[in-house]
Amino acid sequence: MIEVRELTKRYGAVRAVDGLSFEVKPGYVAGFLGPNGAGKSTTMRAVLGLDAPTSGEALVNGRRYAGIKRPMFEVGALLDANAVHGGRSAVNHLRCLARSNGIGLKRVVEVLEQVGLAGAAKRRVSALSLGMKQRLGVAAALLGDPGVLLFDEPVNGLDPEGIRWIRGLMRGLAAEGRTVLVSSHLMSEMALTADRIIVVGRGRLILESSMRDLADRFKRDVLVRTPDVAGLRSVLENAGASVSVDDGALVVRSLEAADIADLAARHGIAVHELTPRSATLEDAYLELTEDSVEFRTAEVAR
Numbered sequence: 133m134i135e136v137r138e139l140t141k142r143y144g145a146v147r148a149v150d151g152l153s154f155e156v157k158p159g160y161v162a163g164f165l166g167p168n169g170a171g172k173s174t175t176m177r178a179v180l181g182l183d184a185p186t187s188g189e190a191l192v193n194g195r196r197y198a199g200i201k202r203p204m205f206e207v208g209a210l211l212d213a214n215a216v217h218g219g220r221s222a223v224n225h226l227r228c229l230a231r232s233n234g235i236g237l238k239r240v241v242e243v244l245e246q247v248g249l250a251g252a253a254k255r256r257v258s259a260l261s262l263g264m265k266q267r268l269g270v271a272a273a274l275l276g277d278p279g280v281l282l283f284d285e286p287v288n289g290l291d292p293e294g295i296r297w298i299r300g301l302m303r304g305l306a307a308e309g310r311t312v313l314v315s316s317h318l319m320s321e322m323a324l325t326a327d328r329i330i331v332v333g334r335g336r337l338i339l340e341s342s343m344r345d346l347a348d349r350f351k352r353d354v355l356v357r358t359p360d361v362a363g364l365r366s367v368l369e370n371a372g373a374s375v376s377v378d379d380g381a382l383v384v385r386s387l388e389a390a391d392i393a394d395l396a397a398r399h400g401i402a403v404h405e406l407t408p409r410s411a412t413l414e415d416a417y418l419e420l421t422e423d424s425v426e427f428r429t430a431e432v433a434r
């Protein structure tokens with residue numbers, strides 16, 4: 133389990149994280165979403181004991197990272213796949229990590245196989261593609277078979293096959309009952325991977341929700357144009373729909389377009405337009421984070 137409580141991290145005048153609180157429990161993939169600079173990496177670094185909080189705390193299984201006796205057995209992380217020393221072979225990199233953490237060498241072979249790198253084990257890290265380096269980073273994170281895993285933007289730079297692999301891996305780890313937190317700035321990616329999302333902007337919590345509740349919250353409506361606005365409105369409301377009027381058109385929720393058409397026909401009311409409208413999760417996310425984007429496209433373009 134991961135608990136972030138009133139976490140604040142200041143770098144000089146910059147509040148990278150600002151009073152952030154959330155929890156991630158075992159058994160599902162939690163997506164950590166926010167625009168660039170929202171504070172996701174800083175939060176993850178605090179959970180991993182790489183950055184000391186200015187105030188508040190970040191706990192793994194109820195303890196600060198520094199208080200965990202054998203951290204590799206409790207928490208694994210993929211932060212920056214390029215940060216690995218390039219001169220060693222993939223297998224030697226993992227062997228060094230295993231040895232210094234009291235992990236048997238048999239486990240190195242297991243994780244290399246698990247991430248599909250067994251065939252490239254002897255290659256030097258510097259000769260690996262980014263996708264392979266990501267796999268090596270995942271292998272290192274899994275080495276101690278930890279129950280808590282953090283992935284910082286794991287799909288960055290991956291090809292579609294690599295993306296699909298990492299998605300499946302994260303879902304599999306959660307299904308095994310592990311705690312999985314994965315950051316991304318792409319809602320479209322999280323929609324395919326995460327069961328719950330934590331959305332941050334400018335270091336603050338914007339929303340914590342299940343993916344399903346979020347989809348419901350931004351559910352579609354149907355735009356209906358009719359010459360008999362009042363008549364159709366009352367028919368639809370009697371059928372249980374919630375109806376508002378926007379620019380002379382009816383905006384109808386909780387009824388499908390086909391049902392609206394049938395009801396109108398049954399009551400002899402003409403319909404001139406019937407347009408189902410959906411807010412995609414991407415739209416929802418953009419709406420949620422509207423005020424917290426550091427650099428807008430328009431500003432950059434100027």
Ligand SMILES: Nc1ncnc2c1ncn2[C@@H]1O[C@H](COP(=O)(O)OP(=O)(O)OP(=O)(O)O)[C@@H](O)[C@H]1O
Pocket residue numbers: 143146147148149166167168169170171172173174175317
């Ligand atoms: N070591 C540092 N020194 C100064 N400022 C920093 C440092 N690390 C992060 N920041 C600032 O803190 C803010 C949050 O950065 P952070 O990397 O945590 O965001 P993020 O959500 O992970 O963004 P990205 O998606 O771009 O990685 C940014 O404004 C960043 O410039």
